[in-house]
Amino acid sequence: MADHKEIDQVSGVETTGHEWDGIRELNNPLPRWWLWTFYACCIWALAYWIVMPAWPLISSHTEGFLGYSSRAQLAKSVERARDAQSVYLDRIDAASLEQIAADQELLDFALAGGRSAFAVNCSQCHGSGAAGFVGYPNLNDDDWIWGGDLDAISHTIHFGIRSDHDETRFNEMPAYGRDELLTREEIDDVAEYVLSLSNSGSDAAAAARGEVTFAEQCSACHMEDGGGNYELGAPNLRDAIWLYGGDKSAVVESITNSRAGMMPAWTGRLDEATIKKLAIYVHSLGGGE
Amino acid sequence: MVEQAVAETPGAGVKPDQHGSVERSDAEAVNKKEHRSLYQKRIKIYPKLAKGAFRRWKWVIMAVTLGIYYLTPWIRWDRGPNTPDQAVLIDFPGRRFYFFFIEIWPQEVYYLTGLLILAAIGLFLITSLAGRVWCGYTCPQTVWTDLFIAVEHKIQGDRAARIRLDKAPWGAEKIFRKAATQIVWVIIAIGTGGAWVFYFADAPTLMGDLLAFQAPPVAYITIGVLTFTTYLLGGFAREQVCTYMCPWPRIQGGLLDEESLVIAYNEDRGEPRGARKKDTHPDNLGDCVACNQCVAVCPMGIDIRDGQQLECITCGLCIDACNTVMDKVGLPRNLIEYSTLANVERVRAGEKPRLRLIRPRTIIYSGLIVVVGLIMLFSLITRSDLDLSILRDRNPLFVTLSDGGIRNGYTVKITNKQHNERSFRLVLEGLPESRLSVVGSGADAEALTVGPDSLASYRVFATVPRAALQDSATDIRFRIIDGNGEETINNSVFRGPEQ
Numbered sequence: 001m002a003d004h005k006e007i008d009q010v011s012g013v014e015t016t017g018h019e020w021d022g023i024r025e026l027n028n029p030l031p032r033w034w035l036w037t038f039y040a041c042c043i044w045a046l047a048y049w050i051v052m053p054a055w056p057l058i059s060s061h062t063e064g065f066l067g068y069s070s071r072a073q074l075a076k077s078v079e080r081a082r083d084a085q086s087v088y089l090d091r092i093d094a095a096s097l098e099q100i101a102a103d104q105e106l107l108d109f110a111l112a113g114g115r116s117a118f119a120v121n122c123s124q125c126h127g128s129g130a131a132g133f134v135g136y137p138n139l140n141d142d143d144w145i146w147g148g149d150l151d152a153i154s155h156t157i158h159f160g161i162r163s164d165h166d167e168t169r170f171n172e173m174p175a176y177g178r179d180e181l182l183t184r185e186e187i188d189d190v191a192e193y194v195l196s197l198s199n200s201g202s203d204a205a206a207a208a209r210g211e212v213t214f215a216e217q218c219s220a221c222h223m224e225d226g227g228g229n230y231e232l233g234a235p236n237l238r239d240a241i242w243l244y245g246g247d248k249s250a251v252v253e254s255i256t257n258s259r260a261g262m263m264p265a266w267t268g269r270l271d272e273a274t275i276k277k278l279a280i281y282v283h284s285l286g287g288g289e
Numbered sequence: 290m291v292e293q294a295v296a297e298t299p300g301a302g303v304k305p306d307q308h309g310s311v312e313r314s315d316a317e318a319v320n321k322k323e324h325r326s327l328y329q330k331r332i333k334i335y336p337k338l339a340k341g342a343f344r345r346w347k348w349v350i351m352a353v354t355l356g357i358y359y360l361t362p363w364i365r366w367d368r369g370p371n372t373p374d375q376a377v378l379i380d381f382p383g384r385r386f387y388f389f390f391i392e393i394w395p396q397e398v399y400y401l402t403g404l405l406i407l408a409a410i411g412l413f414l415i416t417s418l419a420g421r422v423w424c425g426y427t428c429p430q431t432v433w434t435d436l437f438i439a440v441e442h443k444i445q446g447d448r449a450a451r452i453r454l455d456k457a458p459w460g461a462e463k464i465f466r467k468a469a470t471q472i473v474w475v476i477i478a479i480g481t482g483g484a485w486v487f488y489f490a491d492a493p494t495l496m497g498d499l500l501a502f503q504a505p506p507v508a509y510i511t512i513g514v515l516t517f518t519t520y521l522l523g524g525f526a527r528e529q530v531c532t533y534m535c536p537w538p539r540i541q542g543g544l545l546d547e548e549s550l551v552i553a554y555n556e557d558r559g560e561p562r563g564a565r566k567k568d569t570h571p572d573n574l575g576d577c578v579a580c581n582q583c584v585a586v587c588p589m590g591i592d593i594r595d596g597q598q599l600e601c602i603t604c605g606l607c608i609d610a611c612n613t614v615m616d617k618v619g620l621p622r623n624l625i626e627y628s629t630l631a632n633v634e635r636v637r638a639g640e641k642p643r644l645r646l647i648r649p650r651t652i653i654y655s656g657l658i659v660v661v662g663l664i665m666l667f668s669l670i671t672r673s674d675l676d677l678s679i680l681r682d683r684n685p686l687f688v689t690l691s692d693g694g695i696r697n698g699y700t701v702k703i704t705n706k707q708h709n710e711r712s713f714r715l716v717l718e719g720l721p722e723s724r725l726s727v728v729g730s731g732a733d734a735e736a737l738t739v740g741p742d743s744l745a746s747y748r749v750f751a752t753v754p755r756a757a758l759q760d761s762a763t764d765i766r767f768r769i770i771d772g773n774g775e776e777t778i779n780n781s782v783f784r785g786p787e788q
Binding site for chain 2: 107236
């Protein structure tokens with residue numbers, strides 16, 4: 001090919017000598033600007049190899065003179081975000097929960113931070129919408145077991161319920177059936193009575209019998225009217241909300257075997273500011289007292 | 290590859306016609322098909338200054354378009370307190386676009402889309418009617434290139450002088466003229482980039498900041514980038530931008546038809562071309578005196594006598610050049626003229642040339658412009674300065690309260706486009722026995738305040754007794770009413786347990 005030039009008849013341009021199905025490739029030179037751009041790219045690539053991490057080695061890689069790494073960059077941007085937040089975080093640290101709730105700016109910051117902390121730490125049990133499940137309280141409603149004001153919520157988050165922390169919220173309901181404190185019939189009557197408190201019972205005679213047993217066995221914690229007690233963590237039995245279900249079999253099950261859910265203590269795992277933000281957020285969900 | 294920096298023979302720029310007064314140029318069309326390979330070094334074009342009607346039009350349009358570009362940011366427009374008084378302002382930090390009496394919010398960006406659609410179809414219409422007038426007269430690339438050539442012309446002289454200067458050895462004069470040209474180009478380029486940033490901030494303030502080196506870095510970077518591109522595209526790339534970089538010339542192939550205006554050389558009248566003695570018109574020659582003036586003035590470096598070409602931006606300068614010569618030799622004008630391909634055929638067939646402005650495609654384009662324009666006008670006129678949006682909580686769908694009541698949560702967003710604070714009463718309709726409460730200390734459904742020209746977001750709870758709920762999903766309406774009785778409504782749904 002090199003020794004004799006073949007010229008395309010139509011364009012008058014030299015061909016490469018390659019031919020496919022009668023189509024010959026013209027050997028037009030590259031545009032100058034293209035060529036210079038190409039050289040510039042080559043130089044850029046060489047420089048890039050030298051200054052940036054580029055070549056994989058057996059157990060590491062070339063570092064490059066600029067010492068760039070995406071890991072370091074991420075750490076830096078996290079640091080920057082922390083710095084940007086620190087002005088608020090310092091104020092959150094210094095303020096009481098009531099002060100935060102009264103300051104719109106701090107409140108907005110706490111709610112946003114609380115929402116993301118909730119999603120990371122709490123949503124596994126309470127659900128991403130804080131609506132709970134059977135055995136895991138719904139935090140949107142106005143029914144609280146251990147109290148629903150800011151301080152009570154904060155205390156619960158700090159020390160948990162039946163957790164391994166010394167200051168944990170703790171109570172223990174007897175397993176009336178399993179430990180044979182009450183007979184089957186008595187338990188059935190008490191269940192009827194409890195259901196009648198929220199007007200969902202069906203057997204008035206059984207309820208009347210159960211009322212006596214309730215006064216003897218249950219009213220110490222659940223109060224005489226069944227309205228519950230925050231201090232003892234005894235649920236209100238008069239309302240429409242049932243942590244473990246409100247049909248008769250669920251109530252019988254609760255009396256027979258007792259219930260004892262647990263929540264971990266978050267103090268020590270989360271910093272104070274985060275716990276404050278969580279308390280503010282949970283309180284804002286609609287049931288805060 | 291043709292290694293030819295200048296398509297001229299050395300020392301020859303202009304030769305007077307031995308036989309007449311016609312100035313004769315041996316200019317070669319450097320972008321002639323035979324000369325041009327796509328893969329070659331750019332051959333420099335030295336456009337000669339044309340004189341005539343189209344050249345005058347181009348000066349006028351250049352003055353108007355540059356005037357609009359440079360002066361618009363400085364026009365003031367009073368909008369009342371706490372708002373910018375710049376007539377045209379793209380306010381990125383404030384997320385507003387101000388255009389005289391119109392203020393556009395980010396969510397209304399469809400007005401800009403509509404404007405772009407109008408501009409595009411308008412361009413289609415103009416192109417199908419009058420060909421590439423956009424390219425020839427108003428395109429920024431054309432305007433700035435023309436301006437840069439005018440600078441060259443002022444400092445280095447006309448075509449012949451510029452060619453001579455390029456060929457001359459470097460000396461004091463050459464250095465002075467070349468440097469002066471470059472300096473003026475750079476000043477124009479800085480002015481171009483500089484004017485751009487004024488559209489994005491208060492112009493007088495930014496001007497002060499820029500001069501005091503207090504302006505934000507992005508302003509200097511933008512000016513720098515635009516200075517560089519203006520200098521490069523106006524001073525050096527010039528016609529290469531139109532031929533190689535711009536997609537528009539290629540798209541126009543689909544918009545033009547045989548009735549669109551193009552620049553046409555009357556081949557039947559002109560050929561065979563040839564030089565002649567003054568005031569003689571030999572029978573064996575056409576009207577073209579082969580003076581090459583049409584080639585000399587062409588900023589695109591083509592010969593219009595070769596027929597229609599992609600490079601032709603229809604600036605009309607060759608018409609000016611040819612008419613000047615025709616007047617001088619006493620031949621009828623318009624050997625090169627604005628015509629249509631259909632008219633060329635009509636004349637050839639002995640018919641009268643005519644302009645067919647009303648054609649299917651011009652009707653369709655006009656119709657589209659009217660429709661889009663009316664839609665935009667209607668939506669602009671009926672546009673409210675109040676907007677209500679309701680986001681219903683989806684997780685949880687509803688909450689059962691201890692008294693058995695059902696509660697739904699909503700995020701109510703109120704956009705107040707007026708420049709004063711307003712207070713609204715929020716009313717929930719379609720849900721008997723319902724109660725509204727607003728989250729936050731001091732918030733009251735009777736008086737939701739929204740600041741001037743801003744958006745306020747409120748968390749609202751609606752609660753109903755269980756017995757009042759008829760269905761698992763009830764259609765409801767939120768209504769906001771301000772002190773003057775102005776109101777707006779948005780629909781939502783109230784969810785409850787399955788019945």
